[in-house]
Amino acid sequence: MCVGVPAKVVKKNEYSAIVDVMGSQTTVGIIFVPDVNIGDYVIVHAGQAMSIVDETYAKQSVEEWRKLVDARNSEAIK
Amino acid sequence: MCVGVPAKVVKKNEYSAIVDVMGSQTTVGIIFVPDVNIGDYVIVHAGQAMSIVDETYAKQSVEEWRKLVDARNSEAIK
Amino acid sequence: MLEILKQSSNPEICKPLVEAVIEKAKEFQQKFGRRPAFMEVCGSHTMSLARTGVKQCLKDEVNLISGPGCPVCVTDQRSIDAMIALAEGENRIICTFGDMMRVPGSNKTLLDSKIAGKDIRVLYSPVEAIKIAEENPDKEVIFLGVGFETTIPILTLMVGEAEKRSIGNFSIWMTTKLVEPVLRYLLDAGEVNLDGFLLPGHVSIVLGENSYKYLVDEYHISGVITGFETAELLFGIYKSIELALTGQAAIINNHPSIVTKTGNQVIHQWMDKYLTECDEAWRGIGVIPNSGLDLKPEYSQFNAKKRFTVEVGEPRKTKCRCGEVIRGLISPNECSLFGKACHPMNPVGPCMVSAEGSCAAYYQYMRESF
Amino acid sequence: MLEILKQSSNPEICKPLVEAVIEKAKEFQQKFGRRPAFMEVCGSHTMSLARTGVKQCLKDEVNLISGPGCPVCVTDQRSIDAMIALAEGENRIICTFGDMMRVPGSNKTLLDSKIAGKDIRVLYSPVEAIKIAEENPDKEVIFLGVGFETTIPILTLMVGEAEKRSIGNFSIWMTTKLVEPVLRYLLDAGEVNLDGFLLPGHVSIVLGENSYKYLVDEYHISGVITGFETAELLFGIYKSIELALTGQAAIINNHPSIVTKTGNQVIHQWMDKYLTECDEAWRGIGVIPNSGLDLKPEYSQFNAKKRFTVEVGEPRKTKCRCGEVIRGLISPNECSLFGKACHPMNPVGPCMVSAEGSCAAYYQYMRESF
Amino acid sequence: MEKFISLAHGDGGELSHRLIRDVFINAFGDGNEAMFDAASVIISNSKIAVTTDSFVIKPIFFPGGSIGKLAVAGTVNDLAVSGAKPVYLTCGFIIEEGFPVADLRQIVLDMANEARKTGVVIVAGDTKVVERGSADGVYINTTGIGVYQPNMGCSLEFEEGDAIIVSGTIGDHGIAVLTARGELGITVPINSDCASLNTMLDEVLQHSKGVRIMRDPTRGGLATTLVEIAEDFNITMKINEIDVPVKGEVHGVCDLLGFDPLYLANEGKAIIVVAENERNKVIDILREFPEGENAVVIGTIIGKEKGQLLLETPLGSKRILNRLSGTMFPRIC
Amino acid sequence: MEKFISLAHGDGGELSHRLIRDVFINAFGDGNEAMFDAASVIISNSKIAVTTDSFVIKPIFFPGGSIGKLAVAGTVNDLAVSGAKPVYLTCGFIIEEGFPVADLRQIVLDMANEARKTGVVIVAGDTKVVERGSADGVYINTTGIGVYQPNMGCSLEFEEGDAIIVSGTIGDHGIAVLTARGELGITVPINSDCASLNTMLDEVLQHSKGVRIMRDPTRGGLATTLVEIAEDFNITMKINEIDVPVKGEVHGVCDLLGFDPLYLANEGKAIIVVAENERNKVIDILREFPEGENAVVIGTIIGKEKGQLLLETPLGSKRILNRLSGTMFPRIC
Ligand code: SF4
Ligand code: SF4
Ligand SMILES: [Mg+2]
Ligand SMILES: [Mg+2]
Ligand SMILES: [Mg+2]
Ligand SMILES: [Mg+2]
Ligand SMILES: [Mg+2]
Ligand SMILES: [Mg+2]
Ligand SMILES: [Mg+2]
Ligand SMILES: [Mg+2]
Ligand SMILES: [Mg+2]
Ligand SMILES: [Mg+2]
Structure with missing residues (x-):
């Protein structure tokens, strides 16, 4: 049910933005994320930015994974 | 100013006829020669029969040529 | 930030996560004497779980059941046939997502019609259809509006754009589906035993975390909103088992970087403006009341179903069990046609051809003949 | 009958005829101290005389001058430019005889437009255009109506057919020409000294033998109606010299098998019904009053000149001497461009490209570089 | 499938x-x-x-x-x-x-x-x-x-008097294909000559050392192919209009459409230029094959100074033949 | 002109x-x-x-x-x-x-x-x-x-352990061409890899007797070409997803459009299957050429019973790769 791709906004117009996905660029609509800023990552689905990626939460998720992984590793060392 | 081709009528419809030119057949309009009969030769121009070839006159022309040619030949023999 | 995003597919994280999930699953098995069972609602989850190998790695420990989340697969056969019949009309340009092209209709596919000369175009970005309509004023341009909550907002954008530019030759053939009614149907039917749902990451962008409260309140079942990368999938499953072990029902937002509590409010405004609830027929299920969205009557000029009539006969009967696959009752390899009469080159049901179809996922990523 | 018709190209008849003509021509030379001079009015005569070798065989004995009888060649440059401009319009299908395709306009040719993507179709049978119009109701189908009296009746047939079938998207761009006005112009101008005309065999089908009376009555000049096969051509020339030797003016019907005294009356009826005389501009001559035929006002709906406006600038000036070639004032090789800047691959004037053009006939059949 | x-x-x-x-x-x-x-x-x-x-x-x-x-x-x-x-x-x-x-x-x-x-x-x-x-x-x-093949082939040594042979009637392919499109409304009871000639031509080379060159007159027809030989080897070739074999039906269509059979495509014909003293032998060999039953001599090499193709009309006059210049369009009238 | x-x-x-x-x-x-x-x-x-x-x-x-x-x-x-x-x-x-x-x-x-x-x-x-x-x-x-060339070439004698080498990043051609059409509205700063590889591959064959087979993964991409080798010679090949070199930009476009780089066309890449003990030598030779600078080992031959291509995911699970089945359409959502 719809994979989206995270893309970095490099240029912002009124209703659209140019985004970069690992060096390739394309134009996406930003009507659904009017507050997006250059430098933000957005989730793109069918040519539209649907959501802005929240960096704090993203970091937090990675930390959670790492915590679990580290816990296991240290257990393994024990 | 428009070469025509003599073609033999092999089938006649109301406004058109099938004609034969040395074994190749095509359809031509006969609106301009409503009295044409099967077996007649017609002069075809741009898809239309323009005139029916009069056999008597055609023969007569050939005879005229032959007469001239024969006259010359007999002169040459003399 | 890119560095952070990349971590979700970092094997150094993902491999230990697999072990962590397996360990947690074993704990569950010890406690309950069976594998924990979760339904991934979303077709893209099915694909990602298979493609990344998560399903294979966990197959002995966790029962991951595909749900009704592939928009093409859940579309009723009569509706598929109608879209193919629609494309047969003269002077039309049919625009569609690529998945629809090879979906088997009762007699043919859209691809067959394209090969036979019909103007059927696969769009990467649906709003392209508006441009096509403008460039072809003497043709009717019809977009096949198949999708769940992530795609539906984009259909409203198209209508908004067509309205703004006064485009008279554009319309959408609406056959949309909603997640909540079908989950309620499955839970009401009680055919599958589940320890929780893996809730769709991107649909949840629109819906928001709070929208799933009914699962807990009315059905006492858990849901974990989950992303699509390897680590996200694994951690979503980990959290699901953890919850199941407690015996408590709860909704966990395991994808908070893009999913908020209340969803994208801008999108809600667009949907409210243009759409109204309608009954929809689901493959293998039948009509579920208020399980789809249609254009409001004041936008009928953009509603292809109002503008065009198509005749379809009784759908052809096959042994395809997509209906049961969608409901999570069987896994694809339990269908007698799977891999034999039915394979990606000759799909019998939509599940074998959609990029999110369960049968396609199994065939491509999970056959074990090696 | 076929056997009779075949005799006209029988070498056993034709070769002695050449000698007979030469002998007769010598007789004329002895009497008048110069070669007899005849104008073949018809472009097809020019071609046939060249292709069969008659011109070459007689070149030292008889002065055969090409006349104004190639319909493409006599068309005014502005008119050529207008037809090419017409083809530039959107949503049009231009139908034409093949000869027009490569006629040089001031800037381009119809072929250039076709190569650039314009829908320009060469028809073998003009009435095809009616079918094309029926099959393309959303396009304007325009036939380029270029021709003399043999072709003009066929244009009336097309209008009749379009009328009968109520076809609204068909019209003819009329630029037709008549034989009598241009012969009168040439005789009035007195630029060429002639001992008689070889009159066109097929135009005469329409006009009939009697129609040429004015030549004798008003200009005291002879005319021999002549066919297109080798023997017919030779005998026509023979008869012409014979007449010239007597010093009397007369019209001889040397093609009686197809040309009658009064012409084809059915054709006259068709022409009277649809057509009315009009002024026409001739290349190298200018406007000759009443020298063409246009559709009567009541058929304006089929008259492309009434339905479409085209803008053409001042025609490009070249050193092409087609105007003089047409009037019989020079022979093609007297043009400084002949065979150098101007040749069939790069025609500067229409005479080099039309299948009846004098320059084309000379280039193809009469160059003597061997 | x-x-x-x-x-x-x-x-x-x-x-x-x-x-x-x-x-x-x-x-x-x-x-x-x-x-x-x-x-x-x-x-x-x-x-x-x-x-x-x-x-x-x-x-x-x-x-x-x-x-x-x-x-x-x-x-x-x-x-x-x-x-x-x-x-x-x-x-x-x-x-x-x-x-x-x-x-x-x-x-x-x-x-x-x-x-x-x-x-x-x-x-x-x-x-x-x-x-x-x-x-x-x-x-x-x-x-x-x-x-x-060793000791077999075309000499490319032309002499005045060499015979120009065509292995059968020309234009059959062009007319058969053109009319088969159906657009012209003309029906012709002839087939394309489309055929492989390798066996027949091999037989010719096996038995004649006098072959100068062989060509197949496809696109552009007999005239264009002969012009190319004439120009490429700087020889003057002359063919006789009356000797060129053309089926009546092909003539008929050409008359109707204003085409010249000399420029129509062939797909099963060979042109063979051969020493004068071998011409009859080659003709005999060709006529043994169905593809060559109408083989005839249509002309000769008449000079070695100028790369040029001449056509002699039935009246005996000559004219230069060029390559086809621009697609054949039907004449205006 | x-x-x-x-x-x-x-x-x-x-x-x-x-x-x-x-x-x-x-x-x-x-x-x-x-x-x-x-x-x-x-x-x-x-x-x-x-x-x-x-x-x-x-x-x-x-x-x-x-x-x-x-x-x-x-x-x-x-x-x-x-x-x-x-x-x-x-x-x-x-x-x-x-x-x-x-x-x-x-x-x-x-x-x-x-x-x-x-x-x-x-x-x-x-x-x-x-x-x-x-x-x-x-x-x-x-x-x-x-x-x-005498005493040079591919042996077609496969052994378990043979290395599968690809001479550089895959999918560059497919993505460069697809985006160059302009229809997708995607701009990618990469060129097609279009290049002649004969000099480089000649060098490989000159110096290694261990080459089993070489192929260029054009239409159908790396996966299809490997499937064909596996089936034609009845060998089981395994490649590691993580080792297959793909440019970030190519990945990006694939993510946007739902394409799989394994099936994208290449026009300047070679697959070389080589004996285990020669793999480093071949890699070294390839890397001396600009066309081969990113050459890497992406997998090995793991069996000789079944003609099959396997892909190992980063998690260590394996799956069968097939030929591309039907033109890649962009996914629905
Ligand atoms: S394997 Fe094919 S037939 Fe069976 S359920 Fe899946 S799509 Fe339907
Ligand atoms: S040779 Fe060319 S330029 Fe000269 S008069 Fe003839 S067509 Fe015109
Ligand atoms: Mg086509
Ligand atoms: Mg094109
Ligand atoms: Mg050839
Ligand atoms: Mg060749
Ligand atoms: Mg060839
Ligand atoms: Mg070739
Ligand atoms: Mg290859
Ligand atoms: Mg090949
Ligand atoms: Mg190749
Ligand atoms: Mg190939």
């Missing part, structure tokens, strides 16, 4: 694989070479002849042949007239989306049959599919490899 | 003659062979390699090359991966009416340049013109002849 070709048949994936396996390999051979990017073949002489042609004929099936038969015969003939023995062929298909697979099968079968008949082996192939409207049905390229 | 191609450029008459003389012969060589129906060439070995391919690429000019460069490199590569030294090429053009002559000149120039660079000689050609709407600009068929 599908009924119609789709773009996926050309994407190199499973459908391409099946198309090649079921349609091509099936007809052309054991398919061992399909495992490699190139076919590996053995030849018997270090001097080889190579030729290539694409076939874009319309209609693809016509009286007397098909694009498949033509694609083999055309390239076989180019090798044969060069004096080489045709041994290997490659074929490259460009197919329009929506093309009927049944037609493709028939075309491939025609190729296989003609190859078998002529003794050439089709060793490599390629298939591309383009979108509807980006081709007209199917186009085929064939490339041929022939080997020269 | 005209600015645009017309049907008359393909009718075999004067315009065809000039086109060939001014555009083709001018670029490809002295034109002696244009006097004959076939070119006559000398080869040094009785075992030759023959291959054919038609090129129908859109757009005809793309970042990193053109249809002309591609038509030469593509066929040169098919010969080179077969272990043969490319020596002769033929080319057959099918041109759409209205095609700009300037573009044709550029294409022909690109062919001539690439031929010169690779040392092949273009010995025969053909030009056909089809009506507007019956082609998409220009299509080119090239057919190549290569000679096998």
Whole structure:
């Protein structure tokens, strides 16, 4: 049910933005994320930015994974 | 100013006829020669029969040529 | 930030996560004497779980059941046939997502019609259809509006754009589906035993975390909103088992970087403006009341179903069990046609051809003949 | 009958005829101290005389001058430019005889437009255009109506057919020409000294033998109606010299098998019904009053000149001497461009490209570089 | 197997694989070479002849042949007239989306049959599919490899008096194909002459050392091919209009449309320039084959100073023949 | 010379003659062979390699090359991966009416340049013109002849443990061409990898007797080409997803469109299967060439019972890879 791709906004117009996905660029609509800023990552689905990626939460998720992984590793060392 | 081709009528419809030119057949309009009969030769121009070839006159022309040619030949023999 | 995003597919994280999930699953098995069972609602989850190998790695420990989340697969056969019949009309340009092209209709596919000369175009970005309509004023341009909550907002954008530019030759053939009614149907039917749902990451962008409260309140079942990368999938499953072990029902937002509590409010405004609830027929299920969205009557000029009539006969009967696959009752390899009469080159049901179809996922990523 | 018709190209008849003509021509030379001079009015005569070798065989004995009888060649440059401009319009299908395709306009040719993507179709049978119009109701189908009296009746047939079938998207761009006005112009101008005309065999089908009376009555000049096969051509020339030797003016019907005294009356009826005389501009001559035929006002709906406006600038000036070639004032090789800047691959004037053009006939059949 | 070709048949994936396996390999051979990017073949002489042609004929099936038969015969003939023995062929298909697979099968079968008949082996192939409207049905390229045979061939030493032979009536292919399109509304009871001439021409070379050159007058017709020989070898050739064999039906269509048979395409005819004293021998050999039963001398080499082709009319006058200049359009009237 | 191609450029008459003389012969060589129906060439070995391919690429000019460069490199590569030294090429053009002559000149120039660079000689050609709407600009068929070199080549003797090498990043060509069409609205700063590999692969064969097979993963991509090897020789191959070199930009476009880089076309890459003990030597040789600087081992042969290609995911699970099944359509959502 719809994979989206995270893309970095490099240029912002009124209703659209140019985004970069690992060096390739394309134009996406930003009507659904009017507050997006250059430098933000957005989730793109069918040519539209649907959501802005929240960096704090993203970091937090990675930390959670790492915590679990580290816990296991240290257990393994024990 | 428009070469025509003599073609033999092999089938006649109301406004058109099938004609034969040395074994190749095509359809031509006969609106301009409503009295044409099967077996007649017609002069075809741009898809239309323009005139029916009069056999008597055609023969007569050939005879005229032959007469001239024969006259010359007999002169040459003399 | 890119560095952070990349971590979700970092094997150094993902491999230990697999072990962590397996360990947690074993704990569950010890406690309950069976594998924990979760339904991934979303077709893209099915694909990602298979493609990344998560399903294979966990197959002995966790029962991951595909749900009704592939928009093409859940579309009723009569509706598929109608879209193919629609494309047969003269002077039309049919625009569609690529998945629809090879979906088997009762007699043919859209691809067959394209090969036979019909103007059927696969769009990467649906709003392209508006441009096509403008460039072809003497043709009717019809977009096949198949999708769940992530795609539906984009259909409203198209209508908004067509309205703004006064485009008279554009319309959408609406056959949309909603997640909540079908989950309620499955839970009401009680055919599958589940320890929780893996809730769709991107649909949840629109819906928001709070929208799933009914699962807990009315059905006492858990849901974990989950992303699509390897680590996200694994951690979503980990959290699901953890919850199941407690015996408590709860909704966990395991994808908070893009999913908020209340969803994208801008999108809600667009949907409210243009759409109204309608009954929809689901493959293998039948009509579920208020399980789809249609254009409001004041936008009928953009509603292809109002503008065009198509005749379809009784759908052809096959042994395809997509209906049961969608409901999570069987896994694809339990269908007698799977891999034999039915394979990606000759799909019998939509599940074998959609990029999110369960049968396609199994065939491509999970056959074990090696 | 076929056997009779075949005799006209029988070498056993034709070769002695050449000698007979030469002998007769010598007789004329002895009497008048110069070669007899005849104008073949018809472009097809020019071609046939060249292709069969008659011109070459007689070149030292008889002065055969090409006349104004190639319909493409006599068309005014502005008119050529207008037809090419017409083809530039959107949503049009231009139908034409093949000869027009490569006629040089001031800037381009119809072929250039076709190569650039314009829908320009060469028809073998003009009435095809009616079918094309029926099959393309959303396009304007325009036939380029270029021709003399043999072709003009066929244009009336097309209008009749379009009328009968109520076809609204068909019209003819009329630029037709008549034989009598241009012969009168040439005789009035007195630029060429002639001992008689070889009159066109097929135009005469329409006009009939009697129609040429004015030549004798008003200009005291002879005319021999002549066919297109080798023997017919030779005998026509023979008869012409014979007449010239007597010093009397007369019209001889040397093609009686197809040309009658009064012409084809059915054709006259068709022409009277649809057509009315009009002024026409001739290349190298200018406007000759009443020298063409246009559709009567009541058929304006089929008259492309009434339905479409085209803008053409001042025609490009070249050193092409087609105007003089047409009037019989020079022979093609007297043009400084002949065979150098101007040749069939790069025609500067229409005479080099039309299948009846004098320059084309000379280039193809009469160059003597061997 | 599908009924119609789709773009996926050309994407190199499973459908391409099946198309090649079921349609091509099936007809052309054991398919061992399909495992490699190139076919590996053995030849018997270090001097080889190579030729290539694409076939874009319309209609693809016509009286007397098909694009498949033509694609083999055309390239076989180019090798044969060069004096080489045709041994290997490659074929490259460009197919329009929506093309009927049944037609493709028939075309491939025609190729296989003609190859078998002529003794050439089709060793490599390629298939591309383009979108509807980006081709007209199917186009085929064939490339041929022939080997020269020791002490056999064309001398290219021309002499005044050399005879110009054509192996049969001209224009049959052009007229058969043109009328088969149906657009002209003309029906003609003749077939294209489409045929492989290698056996017949091999026989000529086996028995005559006097052959100067051989050519097949395809596109551009008899006149254009002779002009090319005349120019390339700086010889003056003369042909007699009255001796050029043309079927009545072909004459008839030419009269109706304003075409000149000298410029019509042939696909089963050879022009042979041969020493005067061998002309009868060569004519006799040609007439032993059905493809050569109407072989005749149509002219001679009359000079070695000027690269030029002359036509003598029945009246005895001469004129220069050039290459076809611009597609033949039907005359205005 | 005209600015645009017309049907008359393909009718075999004067315009065809000039086109060939001014555009083709001018670029490809002295034109002696244009006097004959076939070119006559000398080869040094009785075992030759023959291959054919038609090129129908859109757009005809793309970042990193053109249809002309591609038509030469593509066929040169098919010969080179077969272990043969490319020596002769033929080319057959099918041109759409209205095609700009300037573009044709550029294409022909690109062919001539690439031929010169690779040392092949273009010995025969053909030009056909089809009506507007019956082609998409220009299509080119090239057919190549290569000679096998004594005591050099691929053994086709596979062993468990053999290394699977790819000579660089995959999918560059597919993505560069797809985005160059402009329809997707995606801009990618990468070039097609279009390049002739004969020099590099010759060097490999000169120095390694352990090469089992070489292939160029063009249409159908890496996965399809490996599946074909696996099936044709009944070997089980395993590649590691994480080792397959893919440029970030290519990944990005694939993510946006739902494509799989394993199935994207390459035009300047080789797959080399080589004995385990020679893998480093071969990698070292490849990396000496710009075309091979990113060469890596991506997998191994793991069995000889079953013709099958496996992909190992980063998690360590395996799955079967098949040929591409149906053109890649962008996913629905
Ligand atoms: S395997 Fe095929 S037939 Fe069976 S359920 Fe899946 S799609 Fe339907
Ligand atoms: S030779 Fe050319 S330029 Fe001269 S008059 Fe004739 S057509 Fe005109
Ligand atoms: Mg290859
Ligand atoms: Mg190949
Ligand atoms: Mg050739
Ligand atoms: Mg050829
Ligand atoms: Mg190939
Ligand atoms: Mg077509
Ligand atoms: Mg040839
Ligand atoms: Mg190749
Ligand atoms: Mg050729
Ligand atoms: Mg095109």
